[in-house]
Amino acid sequence: MAYSDKVLEHYNNPRNVGSLDKSADDVGTGVVGAPECGDVMKLQIQVEGDTIVDAKFKTFGCGSAIASSSLATEWLKGRSLDDAMTINNTEIVQELSLPPVKIHCSVLAEDAIKAAINDFKSKQGADPSQA
Amino acid sequence: MNAPIYLDYQATTPVDPRVLEEMLPYFGEIYGNAASRSHAFGWQAEEAVGQGRERIAHLIGASSKEIIFTSGSTEGINLAMKGVAQMYGSKGKHIITSQAEHKAVLDTAKRLEKDGFEVTYLAPDSKGRHSADQVAEAMREDTILVTIMWANNEIGSINPIREIGALCKERGVLFFTDGTQAVGKVPVDVEADNVDLLCLSGHKIYGPKGVGALYVRRRNPRVRLVAQMDGGGHERGMRSGTLNVPAIVGLGKACEVCEADMDTDREHALSLRTRFEEKVFGALDHVHLNGHPDHRLPACSNISFSYVEGESMIMGISNLAVSSGSACTSASLEPSHVLMSMGVGDELAHSSIRFGFGRFTTEEDVDAAAEQVIAAVKRLRELSPLYEMVLEGVDLSKIQWDAH
Numbered sequence: 001m002a003y004s005d006k007v008l009e010h011y012n013n014p015r016n017v018g019s020l021d022k023s024a025d026d027v028g029t030g031v032v033g034a035p036e037c038g039d040v041m042k043l044q045i046q047v048e049g050d051t052i053v054d055a056k057f058k059t060f061g062c063g064s065a066i067a068s069s070s071l072a073t074e075w076l077k078g079r080s081l082d083d084a085m086t087i088n089n090t091e092i093v094q095e096l097s098l099p100p101v102k103i104h105c106s107v108l109a110e111d112a113i114k115a116a117i118n119d120f121k122s123k124q125g126a127d128p129s130q131a
Numbered sequence: 132m133n134a135p136i137y138l139d140y141q142a143t144t145p146v147d148p149r150v151l152e153e154m155l156p157y158f159g160e161i162y163g164n165a166a167s168r169s170h171a172f173g174w175q176a177e178e179a180v181g182q183g184r185e186r187i188a189h190l191i192g193a194s195s196k197e198i199i200f201t202s203g204s205t206e207g208i209n210l211a212m213k214g215v216a217q218m219y220g221s222k223g224k225h226i227i228t229s230q231a232e233h234k235a236v237l238d239t240a241k242r243l244e245k246d247g248f249e250v251t252y253l254a255p256d257s258k259g260r261h262s263a264d265q266v267a268e269a270m271r272e273d274t275i276l277v278t279i280m281w282a283n284n285e286i287g288s289i290n291p292i293r294e295i296g297a298l299c300k301e302r303g304v305l306f307f308t309d310g311t312q313a314v315g316k317v318p319v320d321v322e323a324d325n326v327d328l329l330c331l332s333g334h335k336i337y338g339p340k341g342v343g344a345l346y347v348r349r350r351n352p353r354v355r356l357v358a359q360m361d362g363g364g365h366e367r368g369m370r371s372g373t374l375n376v377p378a379i380v381g382l383g384k385a386c387e388v389c390e391a392d393m394d395t396d397r398e399h400a401l402s403l404r405t406r407f408e409e410k411v412f413g414a415l416d417h418v419h420l421n422g423h424p425d426h427r428l429p430a431c432s433n434i435s436f437s438y439v440e441g442e443s444m445i446m447g448i449s450n451l452a453v454s455s456g457s458a459c460t461s462a463s464l465e466p467s468h469v470l471m472s473m474g475v476g477d478e479l480a481h482s483s484i485r486f487g488f489g490r491f492t493t494e495e496d497v498d499a500a501a502e503q504v505i506a507a508v509k510r511l512r513e514l515s516p517l518y519e520m521v522l523e524g525v526d527l528s529k530i531q532w533d534a535h
């Protein structure tokens with residue numbers, strides 16, 4: 001399996017690894033994937049007002065899954081929630097030059113972003129389906 | 132980046148210099164066709180082939196007349212299974228094999244199913260082995276062939292071949308074993324071990340690639356095969372095609388060296404494997420050995436690192452030449468069929484790595500490998516949400532994962 005330079009770079013130097021307090025009101029947590037499928041992503045955001053001020057991840061998965069979630073945390077910081085909701089997996093595919101067999105990693109990252117945002121919103125009492 | 136370390140001896144082995152040296156003249160001045168009976172060039176080649184045959188036969192306790200040269204074990208498996216099925220198909224249509232066999236056996240079995248045979252695929256136990264009792268239970272009136280591998284290529288577990296062979300002999304069922312990983316590494320005696328057919332491959336035993344042999348019993352019983360390659364009637368009509376003399380010379384020499392060095396090779400591999408496993412198991416928690424701890428090839432160590440995914444693990448130890456699952460399936464994302472058949476869960480199957488040590492592996496190689504493995508697992512576990520949950524006391528099996 002040949003990896004792109006960007007995947008290797010994120011794999012070797014993953015950004016924003018770690019965990020935020022998942023019980024805090026200003027933190028949204030998304031956990032997606034399943035161990036038996038070979039990938040689980042946990043992505044967390046910390047929100048002030050409408051802006052994502054911090055993002056952290058932990059990923060069990062291949063190099064492309066690690067890179068996709070690492071990239072996602074980079075892109076999330078500083079974005080508004082609505083803006084973050086528009087992040088699409090194809091942007092991740094392009095940025096990391098993911099081959100077709102690894103597209104599911106980008107889909108998982110997009111799912112993790114949306115799950116984290118919805119978790120945050122539900123904590124604020126909003127109905128996530130309206131997001 | 133340090134020099135890469137080769138730890139994939141189950142995939143292939145380097146050619147031993149003693150083997151190479153003996154092969155070289157047969158690429159040059161000695162070029163006759165072993166089938167040419169009318170001149171000295173042919174006789175010389177035939178003599179070299181004859182010596183190769185003797186050496187192979189000696190290693191496995193056979194007679195040289197029972198050795199059929201092939202291109203390797205895939206061909207040997209195809210010839211043995213299809214050859215037996217087509218020859219004895221009128222006697223019965225039932226074949227017994229194992230879910231943990233190499234794809235060459237499984238795919239040949241599937242082909243035979245399409246041709247009207249019925250195949251029982253036995254599940255191995257949790258250590259990857261089969262018992263003679265299990266085979267006995269699966270036997271039917273119309274069973275004509277049992278195919279159980281001697282030692283597994285992914286986990287190294289060794290089957291009780293002598294007992295399974297004795298059962299087959301008693302029931303009058305032919306017994307074929309894939310000896311690719313076992314021959315040259317552990318003692319093999321086709322007489323004492325009650326084997327009717329056995330395949331072996333040159334490149335797994337420090338010989339050249341593209342050559343192998345099929346042992347076909349000549350008496351008690353005399354096994355007959357339908358040839359899969361028609362032509363000049365070479366190899367007692369079972370495998371036509373001009374013999375690859377240099378490769379056969381190499382295979383023969385490789386067998387001779389394996390026989391002479393078997394004890395040294397085994398002690399060397401065992402000491403390296405023990406050294407490696409002691410380091411890895413001593414430094415890391417949640418590490419599992421796949422396969423049988425004792426009934427196992429001395430050079431094989433298949434380990435699952437919980438909460439670390441196999442492909443990211445291989446990236447993390449990119450300096451080490453190892454396999455995740457078997458080399459034949461590592462291009463796909465499917466977890467190993469061998470581990471699955473043993474009941475190893477998906478998650479552990481995804482996180483398994485096979486380390487193979489061999490004649491040219493050094494203690495320095497093993498130390499460097501263990502160090503890199505330990506560092507990679509620790510780093511990836513810092514990244515792993517599963518490991519974090521386990522440290523928090525979460526039972527992962529109780530979580531509703533959204534499978535995708």
